[in-house]
Amino acid sequence: MTVHQKRRAQxxxxxxxxxGGIALLPTAPERPRNRDSDFPYRHDSYFxxxxxxxxxxxxxxxxxxxxxxxxCRPKDLEREIWDGIRLGPKAAVASLQVDQAFSVAELDTxxxxxxxxxxxxxxxxxxxxxxxxxxxxxxxxxxxxxxxxAECPQSQHDLCKLLDExxxxxxxxxxxxxxxxxxxxxxxxxxxxxxxxxMLRKPVKGGLREYHLxxxxxxxxxxxxxxxxxxxxxxxxxxxxxxxxxxxxxxxLKTGDLCLIDAGCELDGYASDITRTFPANGTFTxxxxxxxxxxxxxxxxxxxxxxxxxxxxDPHDAATRVLVQxxxxxxxxxxxKHGHVDDVLLSGAYRQFYMHRTGHWMGMDVHxxxxxxxxxxxxxxxxxxxxxxxxxxxxxILRPGMVLTIEPGLxxxxxxxxxxxxxxxxxxxxxxxxxxxxxxxxxxxxxPVKADEIEALMxx
Ligand code: GLY
Ligand code: MN
Ligand code: MN
Numbered sequence: 321m322t323v324h325q326k327r328r329a330q331x332x333x334x335x336x337x338x339x340g341g342i343a344l345l346p347t348a349p350e351r352p353r354n355r356d357s358d359f360p361y362r363h364d365s366y367f368x369x370x371x372x373x374x375x376x377x378x379x380x381x382x383x384x385x386x387x388x389x390x391x392c393r394p395k396d397l398e399r400e401i402w403d404g405i406r407l408g409p410k411a412a413v414a415s416l417q418v419d420q421a422f423s424v425a426e427l428d429t430x431x432x433x434x435x436x437x438x439x440x441x442x443x444x445x446x447x448x449x450x451x452x453x454x455x456x457x458x459x460x461x462x463x464x465x466x467x468x469x470a471e472c473p474q475s476q477h478d479l480c481k482l483l484d485e486x487x488x489x490x491x492x493x494x495x496x497x498x499x500x501x502x503x504x505x506x507x508x509x510x511x512x513x514x515x516x517x518x519m520l521r522k523p524v525k526g527g528l529r530e531y532h533l534x535x536x537x538x539x540x541x542x543x544x545x546x547x548x549x550x551x552x553x554x555x556x557x558x559x560x561x562x563x564x565x566x567x568x569x570x571x572x573l574k575t576g577d578l579c580l581i582d583a584g585c586e587l588d589g590y591a592s593d594i595t596r597t598f599p600a601n602g603t604f605t606x607x608x609x610x611x612x613x614x615x616x617x618x619x620x621x622x623x624x625x626x627x628x629x630x631x632x633x634d635p636h637d638a639a640t641r642v643l644v645q646x647x648x649x650x651x652x653x654x655x656x657k658h659g660h661v662d663d664v665l666l667s668g669a670y671r672q673f674y675m676h677r678t679g680h681w682m683g684m685d686v687h688x689x690x691x692x693x694x695x696x697x698x699x700x701x702x703x704x705x706x707x708x709x710x711x712x713x714x715x716x717i718l719r720p721g722m723v724l725t726i727e728p729g730l731x732x733x734x735x736x737x738x739x740x741x742x743x744x745x746x747x748x749x750x751x752x753x754x755x756x757x758x759x760x761x762x763x764x765x766x767x768p769v770k771a772d773e774i775e776a777l778m779x780x
Contacts, residue, residue, distance in 0.1 A: 323493045324372045325417050327486065328382050331370070334482050335384035341440030342383040343479050344431070344455065346448055350376045360548060365684035366444060366483050368589050373416055375407060377424045381434050387419050389434060394423035432461035436470040445478040480689065487683055488690035489721035494590065494683065495754060498723060499763050501546070501587035502752050505594050506766030508540035510777065512555075512581055513767075517602040517778035520575055527572040528600065530555040533581065534568035541585035550591035550686045553583035561597065561746025562731040564676065573600040578608055580746055584686065584764075591686040593725050594764045595750030602778030604771055607741040611730050612771050614646030615747045618728040619769075622678055626726060626753050626760040631715040632692055636678035639728040644670045651739050652732065666707070673732055679725045682752055688723070692716055722755045723763075 321329070335341045347367035351359045363374040371380055371390070379391040393399075395408035409421035422430050435441060435458055443455055455476070462472045490498065512533045519528040533555045541549060555568035561580035573579055577600045584592035597612065599605070604612060621642045622635035644664045647653040652673055658664050681688040693713035702712045718724075729748030732738060749769060753760040768774050 322372070322417055323491065324370055327370050328380075328388055329386055330486060331382050331482060332384055332386040335382070335440075335442065338477070339439050340384045341442055341473065341475075341477070342381055342434060342438040343442040343482075345370065345380045345444065345479060346451065347373075347376060347378045362548075363589070364448075365487075365589070365689075366447075366480070369483065369487060369684060371416055373407070373412075374589075379424065379427060380418075381431075383434070383438065389430070390416060390418040390421040391424045391427050391430070392421060394425060428458070428461075431458040432465070435459060435462050435473060436465065438473045440475045440477055441473040442477045442479040442482070444480045444483075447480065484689040484691065485695070487688065488681065489719065490683060490723055490754070491721070495721075497588050497590040498592070498683070498752070498754070501550075501585055501590050501592040502594070502763035503766050504541060504544040504546055504587060505584040505592040506764050507544070508537045508583065508585065509581060509594055509596050509767040511540045512536045512583075513596070513598050513602075513774065513778050514780070516573060516579060516598070516600050520573070520601040527574070530557055530560075530568045530571050530573065530579075533573075533579065534583075537581070537583045544585075544587075546585035546587045548586055550584045550586040550593060554581065554595075555583070556580040556746065557600070559744035559746070561748075562733050562744065563746075564731070575601040576605065578604075578745060578747065580748060582748065582750065584752075589684055591682055591684065591688075592764060593682055593686050593727075593750060593752055594767065595727055595729075595748040596767055596769070596774070597747040597749065598774050598778065602775055604775065608745055608747075609771055610650060611646070611732070611742060611745055611747055614643060614650070615728055615730050615749050616769065616771070618642040618646070619726055619749050619751070622726045622728060623751075623753065623760065623762070626718065626724070626755065627758065628717075628719055628755060630718050632679075632718060632724070633715040634718075635724075635726055639678045639726075640665065640670065640674065643674050643728060643730060646730070647673055650742065652730075652742060654737060672735070673730050674728070675731070676727075676729070678728050679753075682723050682725055690716075690722075718755050720755050720757050724753055724755070725750055726753050726762075727751075 348364040353359050377393045381389040390412050393406045412421040515536045556566045557571040557573045558577040560566045579600050580597045582595040618639040622639040625634040625638045644661050648655050681690045697714050699711040699713050704710045727750030731746045732742045734743040751762045751764045
């Protein structure tokens with residue numbers, strides 16, 4: 321059995337356990353950019369998870385008996401001259417190990433037949449615009465045939481619920497790709513650091529620009545077979561690092577500036593997500609180094625508690641505690657005004673310098689699917705960061721096979737009361753962690769993270 325067959329069998333088993341039914345799943349549509357140009361095509365992650373097939377206009381149906389049906393674009397020699405070879409339904413059966421395959425042109429005639437006499441229909445809710453209407457149309461056709469003995473499904477369920485839980489725990493096939501994606505991206509960060517130092521050693525006309533380093537990242541991703549970046553790369557010179565969703569633009573990187581790069585490739589449908597912050601010329605200033613070491617210590621504290629049995633929020637809490645201590649030690653937060661670490665954690669004053677979470681699930685999508693709270697648990701009363709009592713479900717318990725990022729940061733905008741030496745410094749350090757039986761494996765450590773090691777690499 322291929323990994324995709326195994327996953328489809330798991331869905332069939334879940335449908336059976338839920339009383340029978342059929343699951344329907346389209347892939348992503350092509351998106352026109354203008355006239356004859358489309359945006360680069362990217363399949364739907366759920367669909368790809370169950371098929372490994374990345375042609376647009378495709379659908380999958382799985383019923384609780386395990387029978388699988390694929391719809392795909394028909395062979396069309398004229399279109400294939402322009403757009404490339406299509407697998408076609410005939411070859412799809414053997415190639416994708418499905419039980420039957422039809423042209424997507426037959427979707428509206430075949431779907432009502434597939435839906436007839438099924439207890440329930442499962443499809444992704446609120447994911448594909450217009451899908452609910454399409455399913456309604458097919459159910460209407462089934463109902464029109466009731467007189468002829470067809471029974472209409474009695475309930476509809478969100479297929480994401482089943483798939484999210486499956487995708488949250490990565491299998492060996494996925495882990496192998498994630499490791500490779502992490503390694504390619506780490507190599508790209510190394511290349512960007514080296515290029516930055518080299519271009520400042522031997523200045524070029526027009527200076528070193530953010531886009532120069534983005535070009536190095538893209539070159540390294542692509543030359544190792546990555547299809548595209550997993551998200552828009554951030555290459556932020558100096559103060560731009562304090563803009564969380566900055567992109568690589570035209571700003572110049574000068575000696576004395578830090579450069580924050582948040583970039584990762586997508587490889588064979590799987591993401592990677594790395595951030596490194598380094599001195600453009602290869603040497604940290606004392607103020608930069610002080611803040612850098614605080615962020616690194618925060619990341620180390622978070623890594624220590626990224627292990628089975630801990631909660632998803634434990635790495636965030638551990639990192640935030642270290643960051644807050646650092647804010648008080650450096651005077652970013654005035655001890656006299658803000659008190660001790662616990663006072664700052666309660667007041668939330670640290671959000672002036674650390675305003676995001678320390679991680680997210682990662683997998684096929686950079687912000688991957690999966691509940692962040694423990695399934696089946698009851699909401700309990702908790703104090704939220706602003707002091708309000710709210711009902712919350714307890715955070716997810718970490719288990720082997722989960723993949724999450726660990727990405728603390730500090731972002732210092734100029735402000736009254738903030739020591740000037742730290743103004744405009746923005747630092748984030750991000751790695752991708754696979755939860756193992758005893759702790760976690762960092763899949764992205766092919767690029768140095770310690771300040772001394774970054775300096776040594778950039779000297780080389
Ligand atoms: N690169 C997206 C993120 O770090 O969440
Ligand atoms: Mn991230
Ligand atoms: Mn990132």
